Amino acid sequence: MADGALIHRLETGTLSDPYALLGPHTDRAETIIRAFKPAADRVDVIKRKGRKPVLELTRVTDSGLFEGRIKTSALNGAYDLITHYGDTPHRAADPYAFAPNIGGLDLHLLTEGRHRHLYRVLGAQIMDRDDVSGTRFALWAPSATGVSVVGDFNGWNAVQHPMATRGGSGIWEVFIPGVADGAAYKYVIRDQSGTTGPYKADPVGFGAEIRPNSASVVRALPARHWGDSDWMQSRAPKQRRDAPISIYEVHLSSWQRDAPHCFLSYRDIAERLIPYVQNLGFTHIELMPITEHPFDGSWGYQPIGLFAPTARFGTPSDFRAFIDAFHQAGIGVLLDWVPAHFPSDEHGLAQFDGTHLYEHADPKQGFHPDWNTLIFNFGRQEVVNYLISNARFWLEEYHLDGLRVDAVASMLYRDYSREDGEWIPNADGGNQNWEAVAFLQAMNRDAYLSLDGIMTVAEESTAWPGVSQPTDNNGLGFGYKWNMGWMNDTLEYMSEDPINRRYHHHKMTFGIDYAFSENYILPLSHDEVVHGKGSLIAKMPGDEWQKFANLRAYYGFMWAHPGKKLLFMGCEFGQTGEWRADDQLSWDQAGRAPHKGVATLVGDLNAGYRATPALHELDFDPSGFEWVEGGAQADNVIAFLRWDAAKQSPLLCVCNFSPVPRHDYKLGVPMAGTWTEVLNTDAAHYGGSGVGNLGARHTVADPRHGQPHSLPVNLPPLATVWFSPKS
Structure with missing residues (x-):
């Protein structure tokens, strides 16, 4: 009979070494086999390739421990268990006949928090062991006294499949034969007092159930054939600072639907979205978070399954196919990534092993007052490693081209959205969160050094220096930063009645004062068209014609x-209603004037942007920009030159933010001759009045604005016009 203390710990779920009790135990001539099957009526032992049982185990405890002895020579190798539940037999290999197999190096790296491929060890790994297919479950729970796996495969029995702890690593593991792709599971974790908390989803689970269910789902991550090799080999120059980058921001749940409460699949969305994005000329899409999240209303910004693409739209294989299709179409895919906070749902990371394992224990550091969420403990190396490995996972396993990191400012400052007394200063008495700084730097270093051609983008709303500067120069190491200041200022200006714009002229020009301090992306994002802010078109003053003219001029x-460009879905056709995450875009508007004209303009803007080196080659170099007229506030006119790297083909941009057309308005230019009107937002086919320059204008010998020549141009009302010198 087995040791009573071990049996008690097995029954109470606190047996940290189940192999000491369960499975085969050979003592010279005999082998003792023990199996724990609480719901079984009978358990037989059969040779792996046998047809008839060689041993019937005896129930030795009411709780379901079965035991039997057999001559080792009679068993002669591997065996299976036939478990009888009434008249239904179930045959499978004995989980406890397979010793733990996570290697010493992996355990060492996990313990030190230096395993950048953590997801290849932890989680539910489908594998074959000794020609037996199954799944190895592994997780980190250093303060647990017992961990077991529950799922469809064991009737959600909390003690049937105890996991084994691996020394002092805090890692628990067990291999369960027969568990395959699609099986739902959770972990039962007992804290230091032996108390069972809420069943937990897998922190490294590759799949998840559809909400409101909350279990993880075993999902294979096969090395399937990718069809995007051409894209992957050529993407690096397409994402450099001198490249044209124009991003279409998408919320997959609400871009398009076939029925009010029915999501499209990843594959269906790709089939429809790819030609749409191609037609508009965007170089990239940016997905609002698709990591698994329990609450639709969070839009994905409160994720639970950081390693799982949401099941709302399909499986991980479906998501891979989605990305593959975009790449084959020549479109990059960026993902909104949220390491700043996570929800406190009981099945998630909160108090994962009975302690504040992933989050700070003190709410002054571990709780976000804005979002009622928890904050990762960036001072704990294992947590930092978990997040960095997660970033690599999406870039490496899913071929994503970049990550846009949400809410960076909330990580950088200990007093973010907190009053005095509600935050804890750093060791120097300041408000900087140096642990978060170190994490962001480490994440960016790992991404850029390990993965060719990727990009990272920070949504950072303050003046923190060096966000997009290299880490070896004390920067945070991001490739790009959203220019929130430009967005706020220019939208405020555009919302003013033209008669008042002269008093706010600086809001359109001030951005140049700091435009080259970071590698900026100009964002008109989802945040500007929700929560009562109204749509972009609704922000514009005037009657309907003026609203659309203003929006076109602004674009x-x-x-x-x-700066690189980002536009949220629906804004490309001037959707009049505020964005609703629970419904699709107003596609009935998209095909009608004047909305269709806006979409046509966006397509032409993207085409011109991509074809004109002056509009992207020197985005982050002051020599690529030159004011022509920045002080004509009384006229509501702005004019500037953009230069290419060769300094041979400039583009003149002139904006008239007044409803008054201006004829023969003279502007200084550096080259004599004919300047072609290459774009006019007042063109009739965009919905404008058709005031223009008959295709081109010619310079006159009248030096102005520090330039040797003048170009007299016609400025349409509420319009932007681009000119290029004829070669």
């Missing part, structure tokens, strides 16, 4: 301004 200014 013309934006696409000519230094």
Whole structure:
């Protein structure tokens, strides 16, 4: 009979070494086999390739421990268990006949928090062991006194499949034969007092159930054939600072639906979205978070399954196919990534092993007052490693081209959205969160050094220095930063009645004062068209014609301004209603004037942007920008030159943010001759009045604005016009 203390710990779920009790135990001539099957009526032992049982185990405890002895020579190798539940037999290999197999190096790296491929060890790994297919479960729970796996495969029995702890590593593991792709599971974790908390989803689970269910799902991550090799080999120059980058931001749940409460699949979305993005000329899409999240209303910004693409739209294989299709179409895919906070749902990371394992224990550091969420403990190396490995996972396993990191400012400052007394200063008495700084730097270093051609983007809303500067120069190491200041200022200006714009002229020009301090992306994102802010078109003053003219003029200014571009879905056709995450875009508007004209303009802006080196080659170099007229506030006119790297083919952008057309308005230019009107947002086919320059204008010998020549141009009302010298 087995040791009573071990049996008690097995029954109470606190047996940290189940192999000491369960499975085969050979003592010279005899082998003792023990199996724990609480719901079984009978358990037989059969040779792996046998047809008839060689041993019937005896129930030795009411709780379901079965035991039997057999001559080792009679068993002669591997065996299976036939478990009888009434008249239904179930045959499978004995989980406890397979010793733990996570290697010493992996355990060492996990313990030190230096395993950048953590997801290849932890989680539910489908594998074959000794020609037996199954799944190895492994997780980190250093303060647990017992961990077991529950799922469809064991009737969600909390003690049937105890896991084994691996020394002092805090890693627990067990291999369960027969568990395959699609099986739902959770972990039962007992804290230091032996108390069972809420069943936990897998922190490294590759799949998840559809909400409101909350279990993880075993999902294979096969090395399937990718069809995007051409893209992967050529993407690096397409994402450099001198490249044209124009991003279409998408919320997959609400871009398009076939029925009010039915999501499209990843594959269906790709089939529809790819030609749409191609037609508009965007170089990239940016997905609002698709990591698994329990609450639709969080839009994905409160993730639970950081390693799982949401099951709302399909499986991990479906998501891979989605990305593959975009790459084959020549479109990059960026993902919104959220390491700043996570929800406190009981099945998630909160108090994972009975302690504040992933989050800070003190709410002054571990709780976000803005979002009622928890904050990762960036001072704990294992947590930092978990997050960095997660970033690598998406870039490496899913071929994503970059990560846009949400809410960076909330990580950088200990007093973010906190009053005095509600935050803890750093060791120097300041408000900087140096642990978070170190994490972001480490994440960016790992990404850029390990993965060719990727990009990282920071949504950072303050003046923290060096966000997009290299880490060896004390920067945070991001490739790009959202220019929130430009967005706020210019939208405030555009919302003003033109008669008042002269008093706010600086809001359109001030951005140049700091435009080259970071590698900026100009964002008109989802945040600007929700929570009562209204749509972009609704922000514009005037009647309907003026609203659309203003929006078109604004887009013309934006696409000519230094910085890469980002536009949220629906804004490309001037959707009139505020974005609703629970419904699709107003596609009934998209095909009608004047909305269709806006979409046509966006397509032409992207085409011109990509084809004109002056609009992207020197985005982050002051020599690529030159004011022509920045002080004509009384006229509501702005004019500037953009230069290419060769300094041979400039583009002149002129904006008239007044409803008054201006004829023969003279502007200084550096080259004599004919300047072609290459874009006019007032063109009739965009929905404008058709005021223009008959295709081109010619310079006159009248030096102005520090330039040797003048170009007299016609400025349409509420419009932006681009000119290029004829070669």
